[in-house]
Amino acid sequence: MGLVAAFTHTLEITLPVFLMVFLGLGLKRLGWIDSHFITTASMLVFKVTMPALLFLSIIQADLSRALQPDLIGYFIGYTTVSFFLAWVWAIWRHPRVERGIFTQGAFRANNGIVGLALAAGQYGDYGLSVGGVLAGAVIVIYNVFSVFILSLYSDEVDTDFRSLIKNLARNPLILSVVFAIPVALSDIELPGWVMTSGGYLAGMSLPLGLICIGGTLSVTAFKRSSVIALDASLWKLVWVPLFGVLGALAVGIQGPALGIIFLYLGCPGAAASFVMAKAFKSNDRLAANIIVITTFASMFTLSLGLFLLKWLELV
Numbered sequence: 001m002g003l004v005a006a007f008t009h010t011l012e013i014t015l016p017v018f019l020m021v022f023l024g025l026g027l028k029r030l031g032w033i034d035s036h037f038i039t040t041a042s043m044l045v046f047k048v049t050m051p052a053l054l055f056l057s058i059i060q061a062d063l064s065r066a067l068q069p070d071l072i073g074y075f076i077g078y079t080t081v082s083f084f085l086a087w088v089w090a091i092w093r094h095p096r097v098e099r100g101i102f103t104q105g106a107f108r109a110n111n112g113i114v115g116l117a118l119a120a121g122q123y124g125d126y127g128l129s130v131g132g133v134l135a136g137a138v139i140v141i142y143n144v145f146s147v148f149i150l151s152l153y154s155d156e157v158d159t160d161f162r163s164l165i166k167n168l169a170r171n172p173l174i175l176s177v178v179f180a181i182p183v184a185l186s187d188i189e190l191p192g193w194v195m196t197s198g199g200y201l202a203g204m205s206l207p208l209g210l211i212c213i214g215g216t217l218s219v220t221a222f223k224r225s226s227v228i229a230l231d232a233s234l235w236k237l238v239w240v241p242l243f244g245v246l247g248a249l250a251v252g253i254q255g256p257a258l259g260i261i262f263l264y265l266g267c268p269g270a271a272a273s274f275v276m277a278k279a280f281k282s283n284d285r286l287a288a289n290i291i292v293i294t295t296f297a298s299m300f301t302l303s304l305g306l307f308l309l310k311w312l313e314l315v
Contacts, residue, residue, distance in 0.1 A: 013121045014303045017114060020207055021295065024214020038215040041208055042271075049205035050112060051176035052198050054132040058180035059190070061129030067181075068130065071257050075134055075264070076141060078247055082240045082265075083107045083145045089235070098228050100153035101283050104146045104276070105290035106235035109267035111135045112173060113209040118263040118302070120206070123256050130260055136177030142270070143171075150280040213271060217292055229289035233269075236294050237301040241266035245305075249314070259306070259315035266302050268294035 027033045058066065086106035090099040109115060112135050119127035183190075190198075244265040248258050269291040277287035309315045 011303065013118060013306065014299065016121060017117045017210060018299045020210035021214040021217070024211035025217050026214075027211065028215040033211075033215055035215075038212050042212045045113070045205055045209040045212065047172050049201045049208065051172040053116075053128070053202035053205040054136065054173060055176040055180040056195070056198050056202050057125065057128035057132045058177065059184045061125060061132075061184065063129075063181070063184050065126060066129035066133055068257065070251075071130070071253065071261070072134060072137055074248060074251060074253060075261060076137055078244050078265075079107065079138055079141050080145075082244070083141075083149075086232075086235055086240075087149065093231065094228055096153060098153075098283060098286060100150040100280070101277055101286045101290075102228055102232045103149045104273050105229070105232040105269050105287060105294075107240060108142050108146060108270050108273055109236070109264060110213070110270040111138060111264050111267055112270075113206065113213065114298075115264040115267040117206045117210060118267075119260050122259055122263065122306075126256060127260060130257070131264070132180075133177060134260065134264060136174055138264075139171060139173055142272075146273070146276050150276060150282055154280045154282055213295065216271060216274075217295060218288065226286065226289060229286055229293055232290045233293040233297060236269055236290070237266060237297055241301075241305060245309075254314055256315065259309065262305055262309060262315070263302065266298065266305055268298040 024033070028038070083103065087099070087103045089106070090102040094102050111131075116128065116131045116135060119131035121127070123130075241262055245258065245262050248254075248261050253261065269287075271291060274284055274287045274291055277284040306315070
């Protein structure tokens with residue numbers, strides 16, 4: 001693929017996603033949407049439309065291609081490794097009180113919305129199905145490790161692993177993947193009206209979720225960014241995806257699978273990081289700064305990385 005063609009195709013994938021984010025930012029500044037709308041819409045995406053999207057994408061997918069044990073195993077394994085690498089770096093470089101927030105911000109990505117949107121834009125139904133399975137699997141890892149690291153460095157909140165297990169068992173995204181796989185494997189045909197209604201809900205998920213992300217961004221928070229936030233953002237957008245892609249190439253992962261690995265690892269920080277930091281009475285302003293920086297900067301890092309991978313004909 002030539003340079004111009006690769007660059008143009010890359011922009012066709014990344015620009016629509018981030019334009020929806022900036023639309024949310026603009027609508028919030030105009031006063032056309034407010035915090036109450038964003039809270040309600042985000043809950044709708046999390047509990048209804050995103051599970052519908054994941055469920056339909058899996059039952060309509062070719063599971064012989066979507067369920068790739070080597071890919072899933074590598075993604076989960078590398079995510080675990082990236083968590084411990086970020087934690088070691090935090091111990092070496094940053095004050096104890098900020099280590100939990102730094103580690104969470106450095107390894108936790110917004111795969112459920114931004115990553116899935118990018119994977120769908122790049123690979124269509126294949127990206128949705130494979131991305132849906134990966135997102136469902138990694139949600140468990142993100143939540144377990146985030147609770148562990150935040151509770152370790154919090155003097156005010158005790159770890160309640162029983163509550164964590166309950167929350168994971170009731171997570172709508174995890175449940176949608178768990179229910180979708182046996183339906184897909186058994187070749188059960190759902191009624192047409194169910195598929196059509198589910199399609200309406202699923203179609204709302206990505207644009208509404210991206211608008212909500214844009215509505216939560218704060219230019220003021222970006223201006224107040226600290227050295228720790230910048231360091232965590234560098235880990236999230238550069239080192240984690242770079243080492244992840246190199247590791248994937250080393251074990252023989254190439255093509256669309258490598259592209260999805262890169263898009264998922266290079267995603268901006270997850271909005272849930274802020275919510276969890278607040279719940280653990282940690283530095284939620286630092287968590288917000290990391291989300292803002294990675295969201296803005298990922299427009300360039302994702303576009304550049306995808307462009308290079310396409311130019312090198314690896315994806």
